[in-house]
Amino acid sequence: MRRGLVVVDVLLKGERSLLMLHSTCCSAISSPAIANRTSSCAKTSMATTVQAHKKALRSDIRKALKALSPQQRAHEDFAIQSTILGSSWFKWSQRLCAYISCPALREVDTSTILSQLLTNSDSEHQVQTQKELYVPRVEDKNSNMRMLKITTMDDLVANSMNILEPSPLDGSGNQREDVMSATNPVDLFLLPGVCFDKEGRRLGRGGGYYDVLLKRYQDLALEKKWNKPLLVALAYSVQIKDEGVIPVTPTDVPIDAIVSSGGVIPISPIAKEKMS
Ligand SMILES: Nc1nc2c(c(=O)[nH]1)N(C=O)[C@@H](CNc1ccc(C(=O)N[C@@H](CCC(=O)O)C(=O)O)cc1)CN2
Numbered sequence: 001m002r003r004g005l006v007v008v009d010v011l012l013k014g015e016r017s018l019l020m021l022h023s024t025c026c027s028a029i030s031s032p033a034i035a036n037r038t039s040s041c042a043k044t045s046m047a048t049t050v051q052a053h054k055k056a057l058r059s060d061i062r063k064a065l066k067a068l069s070p071q072q073r074a075h076e077d078f079a080i081q082s083t084i085l086g087s088s089w090f091k092w093s094q095r096l097c098a099y100i101s102c103p104a105l106r107e108v109d110t111s112t113i114l115s116q117l118l119t120n121s122d123s124e125h126q127v128q129t130q131k132e133l134y135v136p137r138v139e140d141k142n143s144n145m146r147m148l149k150i151t152t153m154d155d156l157v158a159n160s161m162n163i164l165e166p167s168p169l170d171g172s173g174n175q176r177e178d179v180m181s182a183t184n185p186v187d188l189f190l191l192p193g194v195c196f197d198k199e200g201r202r203l204g205r206g207g208g209y210y211d212v213l214l215k216r217y218q219d220l221a222l223e224k225k226w227n228k229p230l231l232v233a234l235a236y237s238v239q240i241k242d243e244g245v246i247p248v249t250p251t252d253v254p255i256d257a258i259v260s261s262g263g264v265i266p267i268s269p270i271a272k273e274k275m276s
């Protein structure tokens, strides 16, 4: 109880201490010994303040993204997509989940990557090297999102948020394959987000869609004894924040690497091994 009061006291003293405190609080809450000594009221108060801080950060980044010139965005979009298309980890990936970039949300463009991977075939060796691609479909407002397989960009239709997504049935009326019931593992996720840091923190749009799906997929990989997929975020330079700025909670899934216009930033040991 006392710990909770101290937290609230310190929170009133200013922005910076608030931020640092949250990182500590949130990891503290995930420790059962400390969680038991923290009142549910203090936990609710901390969670509320973390959410408020995430909201403020999203708003700042949204403004910074709107201030980018079309030329700067195009330069970064090209550099990021070229880095990915030229990398060995992308070339070797067989199955991936990727987002369909939405220009209105000022997301790093994925259209070149997606069209290239859907059309690619190795004519010299007469083998189909086409990768399998799964893309997001929001199912409801309770953080439920599925990743469904598509084979062409024509499989996509705009949803109520004006984001392109697949219909549940394909052109022949068959259910599209859901990545959670696929026979083989996904190697790579290309992730959207609002901002990221070089320690692997990721702030999304606030729906919890990706955090929930990534946790479910990591649990599935564990159960099936598959390697975990590489979680790679695509970021404009203004989306990369200093450490200690992005507040995290125990349900925020850390990323393995960032790709920005400056190149790849490997973060986790597996990313350092596969992407350096
Ligand atoms: N391209 C893309 N597809 C995606 C996501 C994404 O972030 N990007 N999602 C990832 O979750 C899911 C959809 N979730 C979304 C959540 C919020 C907003 C959105 O328009 N947010 C506004 C703010 C709205 C508000 O504050 O009321 C914004 O961010 O400007 C869009 C998609 C699944 N598909």
Ligand SMILES: Nc1ncnc2c1ncn2[C@@H]1O[C@H](COP(=O)(O)OP(=O)(O)OP(=O)(O)O)[C@@H](O)[C@H]1O
Pocket: 054, 143, 193, 202, 203, 204, 205, 206, 207, 208, 209, 210, 211, 212, 215, 251, 252
């Ligand atoms: N694995 C999970 N299980 C249950 N709830 C979750 C899980 N992950 C996130 N949430 C909830 O979803 C809500 C939004 O979380 P948060 O603000 O961290 O989303 P985000 O990271 O911005 O969005 P996204 O994950 O879609 O990119 C929070 O209320 C959070 O508690």
